Structures are given as structure tokens and as C-alpha cells.
Amino acid sequence: MTLLLGGCEAGGDHGEQHPRRTADATCDGRIDDPAQITLWFHQPSARGELEAVRAQVRAFNTAQDEVTVRLVDVPEGDYEDLVRTAAADGELPDLLDFDAPKLFSHAWAGHLRPIDSCVPKSLRADLLPSVLEQGTYRGRLWGLGTFDSGLGLYVRPSVLRDAGVRIPKGVSDAWTADEFTGILKKLRILGYDRPLDLQLPWADTEWGTYGFAPAVWSAGGDLIERSTYRTADGVLNGPRSVEALTTLQGWAKAGYVDANKDLDAFQKGRSPVSWTGHWWYGRYTEAHPGDVAIVPLPDFGTGSATGMGSWQWGVPAGGADGDAVWRFLSFLLRPDEVLRMTDANGGIPATGTAIERTDAFAEGGPARLYIDQLRGGTARPRPQTPAYPAITDAFAEAFAKIMRGAAVRPALDEAVRAVDKDLADHGHYPPTGP
Template sequence: MTGDAPPRRSRATDARTATAFLLTAALVLAGCTGDGADGGGRGSATPGGDTTCDGRIDGTSQITVWYHSPTAQGELTTLRTQVRRFNASQHDVKVTLMTLPDGDYDAEVRAAAAGGGLPDLLDFDAPKLLGYAWAGRLRPLGSCLPDALRADLLPSILQQGTYAGRLWGIGTFDSGLGLYVRPSVLKRAGVRIPQGTADAWTAEEFTGILRKLREEGYEAPLDLGLRYSTPGAEWNTYGFAPAVWSAGGDLIDPKNHRTADGYLNGADSVRALTVLRTWVGAGLVDPGADDRAFTAGRSPISWSGHWRWREYAEAFPGDITIVPLPDFGHGTVTGMGSWQWAVPANGADPDAVWRFLAFLLSPDEVVRMTDVNGAIPATRTATERTAQFRGAGPERLYIEQLQNGTARPRPRTPAYGAVSDAFSRAFAKIVLDGAPVGPTLDRAVAAIDKDLADHRYYPPTGR
């Protein structure tokens, strides 16, 4: 998942899936034994320095950009317009934009990386780019980023793109999670409405609220987006890791990322997932047969993100408020992170690529994109131009969470793919199928720790 709306799964052929699997294995081997992670020259990924950008563009550079095919087609239309505007604005760099609409974007990127066919710039869901950085497939971006822009970026943008002390990805927008509620319904039920992160509902209090709303006639008062909670889906991790964090648990050792044992299967994590399973088992959660639990009025509370604001506000004008996720014991916690741009190691002149990235990060262009997708602008300057987020705007909670430490990035480790897959599958088994919490998490831990051992715990140089 992304910080974007939970994706609708695409269909790939069996042959493509098999090929992607084999090439993924090749990528892993390349990361362990191949070139790039400590190669010399501009863009070297050695710990000693970042020489990606030197400030010069020689001649006219042609760069190719890959972009995932988003659920919100307005993003793609906006990016196409941005490319045309950029190309017309100068003569040093010409951008060709390509989308990958068929099959699975992640599989296509893995296959291209294994075959040495990555473009000059492409986007990744933020935590997924770290494996490519570890494998030496990307250039660090620190030397490209001007001090003024660095200071203007939301701290979360820099945090989620940083691995091993270096910046590998940068996005033009961020994301946020919260509970969408209908104040009119809560007031009729006598339910208090939190004013911010400091007075979030406790998980116990929230359970009582759900039961009270059922008494008010809402059979399944909570929408958890279960339509998107298929085994392995990123929504399970992006959407519900915050419950584990809020309870005091984690998906992996947050300090050294060398084991999930005692963290993902610890008592705090077990407690959080037990609560979620209890809500579903009691029928308090809409089963997700369609995507209209909230807009159709079946559920007056929706656990979702920024991408839902416009749709929900149109369904119930003047009757929508966003409040923090429940506090499972250690304060409310929310997710963050969305799609970020990264520069492959063997592409075109990175100064030319950065010229286009700098254009996308300009305040006007950030606002143009976030006006379309509803995401949180990546820079303070752009945020101040957006009525939804600045001051007392209706989505101000998302900015508050990103700035006050309530938001946490998904684990910043090259093992993230294995971590997310194991957690997502465990979540589906526990919450949807009612599987025993402890043993199911033990199996997830075993899968994660095997991946860590197989990759020698991902030494920072990729060796």
C-alpha cells in the first residue's frame, strides 16, 4: 500500500509471474555479489560520499521516467501535463514518460532491475525502494537536494526516504490515516469527539462506542476497508501496523532490524491484533463486500486515509470530521509514507534527472498534484497554499500527525518486502479467518527471520 488508496489488484499471466520470480532471485543475487553497491564514479553508493549531482548538465539530456498506474487516474493525467510543461519550459532536458499498466508494477520493476533495464527515474511505494538501495541499484540524492528545499520538506518525507544515513527517495506528497466520523451520528449517540492526537479514544473506549452505535441501529458501525485485506496486500500493513505500534509492539526490532522475534509475536502485538479480531468476530466491522460501507450510510466510522476525504465529504456535506486512530495503550499512532521518486544507478546524467525532480517539487507543481489526489503536500510552502491542511482546515489532523511524531514510517529496512508480506498474511488469517493470534504471528516471525538470515541480515554495503 501506499499512502494512496488501497490498490485494486491487477492480473498477470502465469508466464510473467514465473519470469518475475526468477528475475527477482537474480536481483537478490546481484545485490549480494554484483556491481553497483560499491562501484566508483558519480553516483557511487559507497559510505564515504554522495557524488550523484555535480551541478552540471552537458548538452541536451533525454531521460525516461516510469510511473505506476495509479488507482486515481487524475494523478497520471496531472503528471503527463507536468511533463509537457517541463519540456516546453527549457531545452536542457527532455522527459519521456512511460506507465506500466499491465501486470504487477512491482514485478515489472524487479524484472527490469535484474535485467539491467531500469529507466532514468521511477517511483516506488516508499519502503519498497530500500531493497533497491541496499542492492546498489539506486543513486543517493543528498548531493542533489538544495538546503532551502531540504528545510522546506516535511520531516516525514526525508525520514521515509532515508536508509543507512543517506537519502534514496523523495516524494511530492505524503499520506495520513485516521478515523472518518459523522459528528451528527456520534452526538445523537452521546459519544465524545476527540479534538486531536492528545485525546484519542482508547481501544477499550472505542469498542464501547462501536457497541453503542450498534444499539443506535448501525449493525456494523466500523469500516476497516476489508475489501482490500487480501493475504499479502499492502493495505494490511499500512493500515494496521499502527495498531501494533500503538500497543507497544512492532513488526521487527526497530533498532537493528535483525529479528522479528519478541516484537511481532510479543505480548503487545498479540494484544492489538486480538482487539481487531474481536471487532470483526463480533460483527462490528462491515465485511467489505463493496466499497460503500461509509458512503452508503451503513458504517458511520471509517478507518481510512487522506484519499477518502473528497468522496466522503461529498456524500455527507458538513458532516465529516477526522479523528485519530484509537490508542491501544501507548498513544495513538498513524502511518505515513507514499510513492517516492528514485534515481537508478546506471541511468542518465543525474543532474538532468534532478532538474525534472526539482520541477515536480516546486510549490506550484506540488499543489497541482495534491489538488488532484488529495494527498498531503510534501513541502511546508505548498501546504500553506492548501486550504484543506493549513490552519484550521478540515484535514489539519494529517499535518499535525506528521509533525508531532504521531506518524511512523513502515520499517526502513531492505527486508521490508518480507516483513510486510509476512505481517499482511498473518493479519488476514487472524482478523478475517479467526486464526489463533500467537501461533500465527510465530509463523510470520519465522518467515521474516528466515529472509533476514538468507540475506545475512542485509549488511549496509549490500555485500
């Protein structure tokens, strides 16, 4: 018990002292009195996530008696709306989770406390760099996740071999977009009428942005001008963004893309290529044992790109003692607890220590590409601006229209107008907050 408590105090298995608290810091390494903290957790889509959190709360409360965590049952409905309403009313819990790119608007609005002072150097060194990057806004760390995400093309190697198609070995030899178009033609000749799954039923949701912003990035475009974050004009609707989305639309117009209304295009064998994320790994490998590989997304001109970021934990402003909250958050980042969650949801473990204890993501594992992308710079964060909610709504809507056949440039022009209106409405999000 003494060893366990010591591990919790020092940030799990990372046994150095916390940085000392400065004037605007959250942690000083001390919990003066027994503390109680409240916790919110979103309504998960993956079965088992909520039970994993409940088990973590029980394990933590049993292991020590300085901090007691109470998991609050949140009402059904839009979780993000619930968080915004609670923030406006000053009723946020002491710890809550949120989808990673929403962090920036919460930090800008003053809803969160920075946690730089809580995270020891040894834990920082063990975390995936993408987890730290996605949790950072204006040079401060505001959130940490216990798992990350990744994109790639799931392919059936047996089918590609029959079509005479090479299988990329890593990011450095990703298929070019033109090469990939030729591959789709070969697969159709082989008998696969609609060989590509793009998860189109979710095109107008966050998937549209997370899944296909990397095509824009790979072409040399972006969703907003990132040096100032003051406009999307000339970038989101610029020639490189238009070119990338025209290529994607071309695959749909040629009939290569399965509508996937039954969500089984890859599993049932209609589409031997699926452009999707890590969360399909279990179901895909179960459907085609020994005949699934993950390769990088196509290179649209400047190298293959991919996404990063998943749900993160943040410490709301005005809540319980920061060290008490960090005590529990550091417990969640212990290898056993990271793996408890990723075993439940299929996520990519957030720490190197946990990664090397997995079969899929460890060196030589079948899903190792995700780690290489997250560590090697192929993965990029979604725009790190409080305007992100407006950006993703506008881009996903445009992407869905484009894949249904709308003219590319006008759809992107409309998205730019929506983004720039949000920027103007908020004074371009000044650093001082609202």
C-alpha cells in the same frame, strides 16, 4: 523564462545553490550538455495521476531546453516485478517511482543513487519531515515524494452526538482502545448494527500492513526488532502485538465490523466510523456534506500512532547525469506541480508551501490532523529495511487470517518464521549490499 529556468536550476522556488559533488554524490549543480532522460511512472489507481504526470512532462519540456524528459509507457502487469527485472538486466530508466517502503530494498541492492547532494537546504526545510524520513536508508537520502499519506478515523459527528460520544480534538485526546470499544457498543444500541469499517476487502494487501501496523505500534509492539533489524521474533509475536491484534479481532468477533464488500459502508451510512486513509476524504465528504470529521486512531497503550509514506521518486544507478534528472525532479517539487498532482490524487502535499495553499490541509482545514500527525511524531515509517517486502507480505497475511477468526499468537508466529527466513536467506542484509 529566465526566472523559470533559474527556479528549475535551484530546485523550484528554493533559490540556493546545490551542495558540491563528493566522490559518491549524484549532483554538482552543473549540466554539461543538453540531456535526455527517461521516466517510468507506475500504473496509478487514482484517476488523473497519469495525466498529471504527462502534463508535468510537457510543461517542463516547454519551459527549458537543457533537459528533455520522455515518459515511457510501461506494460501492464506487476510494476514492482517490472522494476526488479529491469534492474537485474541493467535497463532501468533515468528516473522512476516506487512505493515508499520498497525504497530500502532498491537502495540496498544498488539500484539507486543517493540524492543528498541534489537537495538544497531550503527545500529540505520546506518538505514534510515524514517525506525525508521515509526516503532515508542508512543515513542517506535515496528518494523523495511530492505527496505523503495519512491515517485516521472518519466519523459522522451528528451520529456521535446522538450517541453521546465525545469527539477528539487532536492526537493528545484520542480515544483509548477500551473507550472505542464502548463507543462501538453505543453506536449499535443507536441502531448501527456494524458501525465500524476497516476496509477489510484489502486486508491481505499492503493496506493490511499500512493500516494496522499503527495499532501494533500504539500498543508498544512492532513488526521487527528495529535496533538491529535481524529478527521479528519476540516483537511481531510479542505480547503487545498480540494484545493489539486481539482487540481488533474482538471487534470483528462482536460483529461490529462491516465486511464492506460493496466498498460503500461509510458512504451509504451503514458504518458511521471508517478506519482508513486520506484518499477517501473527497468521496466521504461528498457523500455526507458537512457531517464528516477526521480523528486520530485509537490509543492502544502508548499513544495514538499512524502511518506515513507514499510513492517516491528515485534516481537509478548508472543512468543519465544526476543534475539533469534532478532538474526535472526539482520541477515536480515546485508548489504548482505538487498541487497539480495532489489535486488529481487527493494526496497530502509534500511541502509546507503547497500545504498552506490548500483548503483541506492548511491551518484550520478539515484534514489538518494529517499534517499535525506527520509533523508531530505520531506518524511512523514502515520498517526501514530491505526485508520490508517479506515483512509486509507476512504481516498482511496474518492480519487477514486474524480478522477471519484465526488464533492471534499462532498467526503471528507463522509471520515471524517467514520474516526471519527471509532475513537468514539474505544474510540479514549486510550493509555492503548483495
